[in-house]
Amino acid sequence: MDKQTKLAVIGCGFWAQYQISAWKELHGVEIVAVCDSDHIKAEKTASRHGVKNHYADPAKLFANETPDFVDIISSIPSHAPLVHQAAAAGVDVICQKPMAEDFDTCKEMVAACKKAGVSFFIHENFRWQTPVRTCKQLIDDGKIGKPFKARLTFCSGFPVFDNQPALAELDRFIISDLGVHILDMSRFLFGDAAAIYCQTQKINPSIKGEDVANMLLTMKNGVNCFIEVSYASKLEQETFPQTLMLIEGTEGSIRLDFNHTITLTRSGQGSKKIQADPPQYPWADPDYALIHSSVVDCNRNIFGALTGKHSGETTADDNLKTMELVFLAYESAEKNQALSTSL
Ligand code: 89Y
Incomplete structure (x- = not known):
């Protein structure tokens, strides 16, 4: 049997169940332990996924197990202490988005991993969605000439709080939970940002944070x-x-519509349709299938990087640029002012 790379998962909530299923799609990864401060959740997750050991205390996990890497899929405030714990244990680490609640904490997490000599990745999956990869390929192939403007739209009334009630309690909701993905996607498609202007609104009276951002x-x-x-x-x-898009370039445009249909229009050549459906997995929740398939590709890319096969896209170092945009967006909305990036 090939050598298995040992993974421990910390956090056993809604999202972790799919991320664990996604890990099980990859050859060479063995999940040796799961951990959650709610020991019943940890126990249930271990039994559901056939994982041998489960813990309620990450310190015990690090003391008893020798994972090659950990995947942190826990609440946002717990990300920083857990990343620091993994770094102290000398274990490579993947952390769920958003990295942390403020920029200094993000930078400290990255610095601690560098100092400890451990790899640090962020599980940022939206850029791995099949239609997004297809649009990027069309841009890179020069199909629309030089892009000059784009609109990325994620406007929904889906009851996200039913599956993820903690989202309703966040003081900062939509930019930190979802906007972070689309900001990262914009960087993936067009490179880094120089400046950002943002306005936010809070429409739903029964949640704490903002639920609209432009x-x-x-x-x-x-x-x-x-x-x-x-x-x-x-x-x-x-x-x-789904994120819908319109990307305009000097020689044409790319429109990503509902259900992964892309229309490529090239000047003088008319339009053609491209269907960019994601792979289907039996364990995926049909409401989230597009994202769940991208979790597999995101994990695959990070795993390949951790095992020295290729470079990884969503390093924490790179993700600092996405996180800076998240925090600048909030600051811009507060000040009603456009702000420049520093990275
Ligand atoms: O938590 C969010 C994510 O990462 O993707 C969609 C989501 O589940 C709700 O906004």
């Missing part, structure tokens, strides 16, 4: 990118969890 980014290559995210949208067609 963000205008000036990318370093000159692309103007408008990102709109909303969980207050009551539209004819519910499109959760």
Whole structure:
């Protein structure tokens, strides 16, 4: 049998169940332990996924197990202490998005992993969605010439709080939970951002944070990118969890519509349709199937990087640029002012 790389998972909530199933799609990974401060959740997760050991205390996990890497899929405030614990134990670490609640904490996490000599990745999966990869390929192939403007839209009325009630308790909700993905996607598609202007709204009275954000980014290559995210949208067609896009270039445009249909229009050549459906997995929740398939690809990319096969895309170092945009977006909305990036 090939050598198995040992993984421990910390956090056994809603999202972890799918992330664990996604890990089980990859050859060479053995999940040796799961951990959750709620020991019943840890026990149930271990038995559901056939994992031998389970813990309620991460310190005990690090003392008893010798994982090659840990995947942290826990609440946002717990990310930093757990990443520091993994670094102290000399274990490579993957952490769920958003990395942390403020920029200094993010930078400290990255510095601690560097100092300890452990690899640190962020599980940022939206850029791995099949239609997003296809759009990026079309841009890179020069099909629309030089992109100059784009609109990335995620406007939904899907009841996200039913499966993830903690989201309703976040003081900062939609940009930190969802906007972070679309901001990262804009960087994936167009490169880094130079500046951001943002306005937010709170429409749903029964949650704590903002549930609408409109963000205008000036990318370093000159692309103007408008990102709109909303969980207050009551539209004819519910499109959760799809990001719709219009990308315009000097020689044409790319439009990503509902259900992964891309229209590529090239000047003088008319339009053609490209269907970019994601792979289907039996364990995926049908409401989240697009994201769940991207979790497999995100894990595969990180695992390949951890095992020296290739470089990884979503390093924590790279993700600092996405997180800076998240925090600048909030600051921009508070000050009603466009703000420049520093990274
Ligand atoms: O938590 C979020 C995520 O990462 O993708 C969609 C989501 O589940 C709700 O916004």
